[in-house]
Amino acid sequence: MVAIARNEERWSCGTGEFSIDAERVFLRFDISGDTLPRYLLSRRSALEAVHLLAIDRDGTVRENTIPAAALSSSMAGGYFKASLPDVTSETRQVVVAIDLPSHRMTLERAYVAPEDEDAADSIGDMRFLLVLAGLAGMLVMPLIFNAAFYRALREPFVLWHSALTLSLLMTILVSSGLSVMLFDPPAMTLSWMTTAIFGMTVASGAMFTHSFVESGLMHPLLRRLLPYCAAWAIFLSAFHAAFPFVARPIQSSAYTAAFAPVLIVFMVSVIDALRRGSRAARYQAVGYTPMVLVGLIRLVTGVVPWLHSTDATLLFYIGCVCEVVFTTLGVAERFVTIKRERDGARNEAELLERLSETDPLTGLLNRRAIERQFEQLRTDGFAALAVIDIDHFKTINDVNGHSVGDEVLKAVADALQAGPSVRAYRLGGEEFVLLLRGDDADTQAELRRQAIPAIVARTVSGLGRPVTASMGVTGLFGSEDFVTLYERADKLLYEAKSAGRNRTRSAIKATSAPKPLPSDRAMIA
Template sequence: MLLRFDIGPDDTLPRYLFSRRSALQAVHLLAIDRDGAIRQSSFSSGDLSNSLRGGYFKSSLPEVTRNTQYVIAAFDLPSHRMTLERAYLSQSDLPLSGSLLRSFLLLAILAGMLSMPLIFNAAFYRILNEPFVLWHSTLTISLLLTILVSSGLAAVLFDLPAMTLSWMTTIIFGFTVASGAMFTHSFIEPERLHPALRQALLYCAVWAMFLSISHAVFPFVARPIQSTLYTAAFAPILVIFVLSVADALRRGSRAAKFQALGYMPVILAGSVRLVTGITPWLESNDAMLLFYMGCACEVLFTTLGVADRFMAIRRQRDSARFEADVFERLSESDALTGLLNRRAIEQNFEMYRAEGYRALAVLDLDHFKKINDVYGHGIGDEVLKAVAETLQADPQVRAFRLGGEEFVLLVRGEDAQLRAERRRQAITAAVAAALPELGQAVTASMGMTNSRPDEDAGFAELYKQADRLLYDAKLAGRNRTKLTLVQGA
């Protein structure tokens, strides 16, 4: 493809050719004087250097004089229309003026903004361990790389060959689209996106990577139409993404609201690229300024969306933990008396022993069946509640109801036997005060055993010993305690 630039007698003499980066094989430059003299220079694609103007390459012209009438630029195998549409001659590269430095500063600030979500995501992922946090980080990194590679910062920071940055830009673009699709796939809440659309986002990610890698590695396979086909092939991805966000919004997705706000400028930039890239009579436009605005919106809104989702998931997990704790406490508590039950003492007995509770007492109400038979089960339940209130634990005593009229006390301290006996004897007065209509005294029998600190007796063994002592107390006439001071004595 040949481009001819006319050199007027009053024009500033150019020194460089500038054009948009895209895959090509070589550039040949000819300066043709009015007397027919020709000066020529040629550059392979690997010899082209980067311009400070983002996304452009430059090559030195052969000597251009006041006698030069034309400059001919011949491109071998250009792969994109923008290389021809955006070509121009200039006396110098963009000067490092205040305006250029300000634009670089704005780009650097934008790159710094994109770096901040990575710090937050690292903290979020350690807590949530959710895949959408990783995909948001991947998307953020790809946007950051796009800014660094496609802007003038690349010429300042990297100074890689122009064609190297060209294929890097292509692959990074596919990586950005793929990570955006995967982020949407994992970020929108369950049941807030149609399963077919969620599955389609996976295919979009694979398709985007396939397109970008194949176009970067094989840019000349179908060169006359490859660039147009490559651009058009992203249209289904754009449509599926818009449909996914719209469907999620229709279903009440909170995450989709943040995505719709954050991605709107990026979707507009993609639409501009798509329409101008596949319409022959329109000049190609990559809408980079709109893309940079989209990056800023993505940082603001999707990061807020991730934080909002983090708080929502955390609230759900806290609620689930609270409910689990409630159910756990209910499963270990006696519904009638509020005391802990047999399950609680069996599961936590080792912990209680470690806390010093080495005395175990089994307590049983005397003739309780008679109370139920004469006064009814309602009065019997009130008796059990009064007994439980009497046995309520202090820091040295833990009380449990094993079932029926049977209770267990775990006691610690040198006066453990005295503490347990005081509770047993207090039952009669406590029940009489709570139920004055009861026409009989309620007493209790108790068996109690103790273990030495160096012994590792389990609950079943100590309970068996105390229960046998309780049986002895019943045989001895009830309303009394049988105990062993030391296990085995």
């Protein structure tokens, strides 16, 4: 290394061209001035080792070798630092030999500095780290919102947005000086973590678009391609992080170029969704525009050999802000829209269910309703059931017509409804059911039956004779179901009709001294 460093013919200075084709690449820094450097700093990427030489005016050489695993992280975001051998006023050159460099940026961005803090100052000083910390805090808020959204609305796009936000948060931490301040992990650990997290970011962004754009507002082929793009991004990043030296001279460029199809599919998907009128795509288009620009810059500078590679860090951070603001607004709006649609559908379903459980003629609930409500009504204290049948209703229809018969049924329904302790239902034809609660359930039922002639006579004119009804009443014993209770009351109704109609047969289980009914006492069993 010393012989190569001293061979002036081997050096190519001032051309601005960097190549990683060789297994060992040399960089030379000429030292002048009063401020002496103490550190080498450069962009993190996979490498094997760094050799550092300080060459004095008289030819004295001091050497320091640092394996990749021992390299420290710099406060300058995304950089590693290596301590130089002693640099004195007699030192004229610092030569750096990098074994197996895997990315041109490691060569292009290398520089020497007296302090690591000065490196931080060169990218915006500590205030910049405070801004990044604030941005990291902003990224935490969508995670909290998404947790609340997902509890109310189990939609996959909420989870994918959380994964995207989390990956962006992790990217900010590992690509900036925040990780050094908080954890200080080795530089190579942050290097492979950055690569792996980048794949997670691309994959979660593709899956978020796949699930976030409304159904029918993206071409089916594009929607099917997005999960494959996500899988491809994960594979690329995992492979590149685990095996960075497989095709080292071209691997970084090939890795960058391999994301081009993913970027194209994503851009075409959003454009297609916009063309179809997707509101979700509008938020994505605004929120992801800086990120797409970052991707294009990295793609072009990473593939074109004569361009210096750049990762557009500042634009990436701006893209994070846009992503946080606009995609979170999009998720919130989509959440409200879906919830409104589901609430509308639920209300419509409940309305249809109520209609299916309501008798259209009388407005009373039907048998379907009583069977669905029975267990709850029993819990609420309803422990007696009465079956009521209008006497000689067929004759009313035959003599007066069906329209008059319908009016009679409506009047009977009005007569049976009386307060919170009585629930009236129409089972069909001229048959009605009452559910009752209270110690005087049989009395309440009898009062409702006896109210029928007067209310019908007052409501329906021209009948010529009173309209009466027969009734069977029974109590609830034990855990009997509705069918058992109804069959027993129906048998009592049959007994009342057989005994001459216009009367009641009751089988209420007495829990206290029986109470006399207002009339027809002799007809009550």
